[in-house]
Amino acid sequence: xxxxxxxxxxxxxxxxxxxxxxxxxxxxxxxxxxxxxxxxxxxxxxxxxxxxxxxxxxxxxxxxxxxxxxxxxxxxxxxxxxxxxxxxxxxxxxxxxxxxxxxxxxxxxxxxxxxxxxxxxxxxxxxxxxxxxxxxxxxxxxxxxxxxxxxxxxxxxxxx
Numbered sequence: 001x002x003x004x005x006x007x008x009x010x011x012x013x014x015x016x017x018x019x020x021x022x023x024x025x026x027x028x029x030x031x032x033x034x035x036x037x038x039x040x041x042x043x044x045x046x047x048x049x050x051x052x053x054x055x056x057x058x059x060x061x062x063x064x065x066x067x068x069x070x071x072x073x074x075x076x077x078x079x080x081x082x083x084x085x086x087x088x089x090x091x092x093x094x095x096x097x098x099x100x101x102x103x104x105x106x107x108x109x110x111x112x113x114x115x116x117x118x119x120x121x122x123x124x125x126x127x128x129x130x131x132x133x134x135x136x137x138x139x140x141x142x143x144x145x146x147x148x149x150x151x152x153x154x155x156x157x158x159x160x
Contacts, residue, residue, distance in 0.1 A: 002102050002159060003101050004100050004102055004159060005100075005159075006096065006099070006100070006110055007094040008094070008095055008153070008155055009092065010151060010152060011152050013151065014120060014146050015118045015119065016118070018085060018116060018118045018130070018150060019116065020117075023047065023048040024047050024048070026045040026046075027078065027110070028111040028113055029046065029107045030107070030109035030110075031065075031074075031105045031108065032107075032108045033069065033105065034104045034105060035067065035104060036067060036072070038069040046100075052064045061075035061103070075102070076103075076107070077101045082098055084098070106157075107157050108157070110155045112135070113133045117130055118148075120143065120144065122141075125143050127139060130150065132153050135152065135154075136151050137150045
């Protein structure tokens with residue numbers, strides 16, 4: 001079992017507490033088979049609410065899949081207690097947002113989509129529907145008459 005951390009980086013404008021919202025948040029990943037190196041073209045998503053039993057009674061994982069090339073069964077599990085918000089003081093630096101426990105898989109790409117939330121840095125205004133698919137998001141905080149935004153979203157994976 002290897003743990004991988006998804007490190008998130010963005011430029012935040014007047015927002016903080018950027019985080020995935022809810023246990024049904026979809027982490028869209030591209031996963032590489034650790035046995036043969038195959039990387040499927042399609043994005044796959046995993047959530048905290050989905051749990052699949054592992055063969056041999058070894059617990060469960062967020063997703064179990066069989067490699068189409070080598071037929072090896074691999075799994076990935078979201079470590080829910082590692083999910084951490086990205087805050088104003090983290091702006092423009094990499095910060096681990098979540099960790100995944102992998103058996104035979106390695107995450108190689110992440111596609112942020114809908115389901116993120118944020119709040120105004122000064123006002124506390126809630127933004128429950130932040131979509132980062134375009135790598136940028138903007139809005140207006142009427143409480144403090146300021147624009148708010150999340151820009152230049154990028155990521156990397158690290159071994160934990």
